[in-house]
Amino acid sequence: MWIPRIGLQGGAWRRAEIGLPQEARHSFQRIELQIPERANMHLEQSVEPGSEAPDFELPNANQSSGTGTMSLSDVMGEKGAILLFTCNHCPYVVGSEPRIEKAAERARNEGLGFAGINSNDPVKYESDSWGNMVKRADRGMTYPYLHDSSQEVALSYGAERTPEFYLLDSDCKVVYRGRLDDSPRDPSHATTSELDNAIGELISGKEVSVPRTESIGCSVKWKE
Secondary structure: OOOOEEEEOOOOEEEEEEEOOHHHOOOOOEEEEEEEHHHHHHHHOOOOOOOEOOOOEEEEOOOOOOOOEEEHHHHOOOOEEEEEEEOOOOHHHHOOHHHHHHHHHHHHHOOEEEEEEEOOOOOOOHHHOHHHHHHHHHOOOOOOEEEOOOOHHHHHHOOOEEOEEEEEOOOOEEEEEEOOOOOOOOHHHOOOOHHHHHHHHHHOOOOOOOOEOOOOOEEOOOOO
């Protein structure tokens, strides 16, 4: 099993070294990410399978999907919902976009809500600013794109990376957390489909057989 390696460094920063599965190592073996000390908070409160999903109320950058401000109940469908922590710039998100849209379409067809949440600090990454979120949504995004400017939602869920998925049942309980598949940058190298499998099991009334995987992607860009 692949386990992320996270160690402390001196000063106000930690360095997280996130190993990739062998099949995902096309041009490199490891990503090195720097995470502000504030990110320690998300390690203390992490929403895992079996937990109830925290509520929220966030502005929506996608004028063609959802309402101007959306809560968890607004996102929920009859059978549950999928929450995606995402952003504009991460290559793992960009490489997954067609598959994310496909997952959102399946969610709608199966009675599940779907929403993306951008929690990145726009001061460090202007590409994740509200204005750029609106521009991204205007390029054919079919689901609500919510702005977590305070990062409180990411902290309450314990979100670590983009993309990272939370699948909820109709009672707002998390039944799956983790990745879409094992090759977010390149679909041709994907050998698993954990999110799709979890959706199928939830809709069929079965217990999700693999409720937790480690997401593969970029760290959430925390404020200092």
